[in-house]
Amino acid sequence: MENRAIADIFEEVADILDIKGENPFRIRSYRNAARTIGDMPSGVAGMIGAGEDIEKIPGIGKSIDEKIREIVSTGRLRFLEELRAGLPRGLTELLRIEGLGPKKVKLFHDELGIDTIDKLETAAREGRLRELFRMGGRSEENLLGAIARYREGRGRFKLSVALDYAESIVRYLREGTGVRAVEPAGSLRRRRETVGDIDILAICGPGSDIMDRFARYDAVEAVLAHGKTRSSARLTCGLQVDVRVLERESFGAALQYFTGSKEHNIALRTRAVDRKLKLSEYGVFKGARRVAGRSEKDVYASLGLPLIPPELRENRGEIEAAAEGRLPKLVGPGDIRGDLQMHTTATDGKDTVLDMARAARELGYEYIAVTEHSKAVRVARGLDEERLARHFREIERAEAAAGGIRILKGVEVDILPDGGLDLDDAILERCDVVVASVHYRFNMPEAEMTRRIIRGIGNPRVHILGHPTGRLVLERAPYEVDMAAVVRAAADLGVILEINAHPDRLDLNDAHARLAREGGVRLAVNTDAHSRAQLELMRYGLFVARRAWCEAEDVVNTYPLSRLLAGLRR
DNA sequence: GCCGTTTTCGGCCCGACTGTTTTCAGTCG
Numbered sequence: 001m002e003n004r005a006i007a008d009i010f011e012e013v014a015d016i017l018d019i020k021g022e023n024p025f026r027i028r029s030y031r032n033a034a035r036t037i038g039d040m041p042s043g044v045a046g047m048i049g050a051g052e053d054i055e056k057i058p059g060i061g062k063s064i065d066e067k068i069r070e071i072v073s074t075g076r077l078r079f080l081e082e083l084r085a086g087l088p089r090g091l092t093e094l095l096r097i098e099g100l101g102p103k104k105v106k107l108f109h110d111e112l113g114i115d116t117i118d119k120l121e122t123a124a125r126e127g128r129l130r131e132l133f134r135m136g137g138r139s140e141e142n143l144l145g146a147i148a149r150y151r152e153g154r155g156r157f158k159l160s161v162a163l164d165y166a167e168s169i170v171r172y173l174r175e176g177t178g179v180r181a182v183e184p185a186g187s188l189r190r191r192r193e194t195v196g197d198i199d200i201l202a203i204c205g206p207g208s209d210i211m212d213r214f215a216r217y218d219a220v221e222a223v224l225a226h227g228k229t230r231s232s233a234r235l236t237c238g239l240q241v242d243v244r245v246l247e248r249e250s251f252g253a254a255l256q257y258f259t260g261s262k263e264h265n266i267a268l269r270t271r272a273v274d275r276k277l278k279l280s281e282y283g284v285f286k287g288a289r290r291v292a293g294r295s296e297k298d299v300y301a302s303l304g305l306p307l308i309p310p311e312l313r314e315n316r317g318e319i320e321a322a323a324e325g326r327l328p329k330l331v332g333p334g335d336i337r338g339d340l341q342m343h344t345t346a347t348d349g350k351d352t353v354l355d356m357a358r359a360a361r362e363l364g365y366e367y368i369a370v371t372e373h374s375k376a377v378r379v380a381r382g383l384d385e386e387r388l389a390r391h392f393r394e395i396e397r398a399e400a401a402a403g404g405i406r407i408l409k410g411v412e413v414d415i416l417p418d419g420g421l422d423l424d425d426a427i428l429e430r431c432d433v434v435v436a437s438v439h440y441r442f443n444m445p446e447a448e449m450t451r452r453i454i455r456g457i458g459n460p461r462v463h464i465l466g467h468p469t470g471r472l473v474l475e476r477a478p479y480e481v482d483m484a485a486v487v488r489a490a491a492d493l494g495v496i497l498e499i500n501a502h503p504d505r506l507d508l509n510d511a512h513a514r515l516a517r518e519g520g521v522r523l524a525v526n527t528d529a530h531s532r533a534q535l536e537l538m539r540y541g542l543f544v545a546r547r548a549w550c551e552a553e554d555v556v557n558t559y560p561l562s563r564l565l566a567g568l569r570r
Numbered sequence: 571g572c573c574g575t576t577t578t579c580g581g582c583c584c585g586a587c588t589g590t591t592t593t594c595a596g597t598c599g
Binding site: 024029136266273279 | 571572573575581582583584585586587588589590591594595596597598599
C-alpha cells in the first residue's frame with residue numbers, strides 16, 4: 001500500500017467529517033496525518049513491516065496509528081466505510097469547487113438534495129440557490145463560474161511560464177512613479193514546480209500610479225479588482241496576478257505571510273504563540289506593540305530563528321532545523337561548474353558542439369558533457385556505435401577550437417525494456433560520461449520498470465541515471481517505478497541521479513531528490529539542452545535541488561573537473 | 571484527534587473578503 005493511497009483515505013475521512021460538521025480540530029488532525037504520510041519518503045507499510053513505531057511520528061497518535069495498521073493489513077478502513085454509508089459519494093467532490101465549503105455543501109444537500117456538480121449547476125441556473133439562507137444571485141453566478149473553471153481543469157501553470165510573466169511584471173511595475181519596492185511572493189517565490197497564481201507585493205509613496213499602471217500591462221486580459229491596496233487581473237494566458245500595496249513597516253511580515261506555505265505559516269504562528277507573541281501579515285506583536293515586521297529577517301529573528309530560504313518553507317522540518325542551527329547551505333548558481341547532459345546537431349539538437357561549448361564557456365563553466373541519444377531513439381536520429389565514434393572526433397576538434405573548456409565525451413544511452421543498454425560496452429568504455437535513460441515503453445507494471453532501471457544502471461559503465469521517472473510537468477505522469485528501490489540501488493552502485501533542469505521535466509522532483517540525498521546518493525543537475533539558449537535553464541534544476549535541501553557537496557557538477565572525473569570512475 | 575519547558579485536560583493560527591446582511595457566517599490563503 002502506497003503512502004499516497006493511505007493519505008487519500010485520511011483526506012476523504014476529513015472531507016466527510018467536515019461536511020458532517022465535526023470538531024474542526026479533529027478534522028485537522030486527519031488532514032495533518034494525510035499530509036505527513038503523503039510527504040514521507042519511505043513507505044509506511046514497509047516501516048510497519050520492519051516493526052518501526054509509527055506513533056512516534058509527529059501528528060500521528062494512537063488512533064491514527066491503529067487506523068494505518070488496519071489499512072496496511074486489510075487494505076480498507078472500516079471507519080471510512082461507515083462514514084461513506086451516511087452520505088452520497090459526490091458530496092466530497094463538491095468541496096473541490098472554489099467558494100464552496102463544507103457548510104454550504106451540507107446546506108445544499110439537506111435543503112435541495114444536491115449531491116453532484118451537475119445538480120448544483122442546474123439549481124444555480126434555475127435560481128433555486130438564492131432561496132436559501134444567506135444566498136443570493138451573486139453567489140449563484142460565482143458558483144457557475146467556479147464550476148466552469150473546475151471542469152476546465154486548468155488552474156496551474158509551469159513555474160517557468162509564471163516566472164517569465166512575474167519577472168516581466170515586476171520590472172514593469174518598478175518603473176512606475178512613486179514605486180519604492182516590488183517583490184514577487186507566493187509559491188512562485190518558493191519555486192514550486194507549478195503555481196496557481198502570481199502574488200506581487202509593493203511599497204509605494206503618495207501619488208503612486210501603480211494600480212493604474214498594472215491595469216495597463218499589455219498581457220492583462222481582464223481586471224478583476226482594482227483597489228488602492230489590492231488589484232487583481234487575469235492575463236491572456238489565464239494566469240491570475242494579484243498586486244498588493246503595503247506599508248513599509250509591515251512589508252517583511254507581508255512578504256513572509258504571502259510567500260507561505262500555509263503549513264509553514266501555521267507552524268510559525270504556533271511558535272509565536274508559544275513565545276507569547278502574535279504573528280500576522282502586519283508583523284510580530286507583543287500585546288499591541290509591533291516588535292518586528294519591516295524585514296523578513298526581523299520577523300524570523302523575533303521568533304528566535306535565522307532567515308529560512310523560501311524554497312524550504314513547506315513545514316518539512318525546516319523550522320526545527322533553523323532552531324537548531326542546522327539549515328543546509330543551499331546550492332546556488334555560483335556553485336555550478338559544468339553541465340553533464342546536452343544534445344547537438346549530431347542528433348536532435350539545434351547547435352553544433354562548438355557552439356554549445358562556447359556558450360557554456362560564456363556561462364563560466366569549466367566543462368560540459370555532450371551526450372547524444374543512442375540509436376533506439378529513432379525520432380532523434382540517435383547514434384549507433386560507429387557514428388558515436390566519429391562524433392567523438394568532432395568533440396576533440398571542437399574542444400581545441402573552443403579553447404578553455406573541457407568537452408567530455410558522453411552519451412545518453414537508452415535503457416531497453418529488458419534493462420539492457422542500447423550500445424556495446426566497448427563504445428561505452430570510451431565515454432567519459434554515460435547517462436542512461438528510459439525513452440519508450442513507459443507503461444510497464446511498477447515491479448518490471450523498477451527491475452529494468454536497476455538492471456540498466458547495474459552496468460558498471462553507467463555513471464548517471466537520466467530523468468529518472470520520465471514525467472513531463474502537467475502533461476505526462478511519471479512511469480510507475482519504486483523510487484525508494486532505485487535510490488537504494490544507486491547508493492549501492494555509486495550511480496548519480498539526475499535532476500533534469502528542463503522546466504518541462506524537473507525530474508527527479510523535489511521530494512525524490514530529497515529522498516536520494518538522504519539516501520546518500522549524489523545528484524547531477526543537467527539542462528538536457530537542445531540549443532545554446534537552453535543551457536540557461538540550469539536555474540530551474542537548481543530550484544528543485546534547493547527545495548530538496550541540497551548543498552553544493554550533493555551536486556557533482558559543482559565539483560572541479562579533476563574531482564568530478566575521479567568520482568565518475570567506478 | 572493530537573499534544574505537553576503552562577504536561578493527561580484544555581487548548582489547538584490569523585485576518586481579510588464576500589455576499590448577505592443590520593451584525594455575521596462561510597471561505598480562503
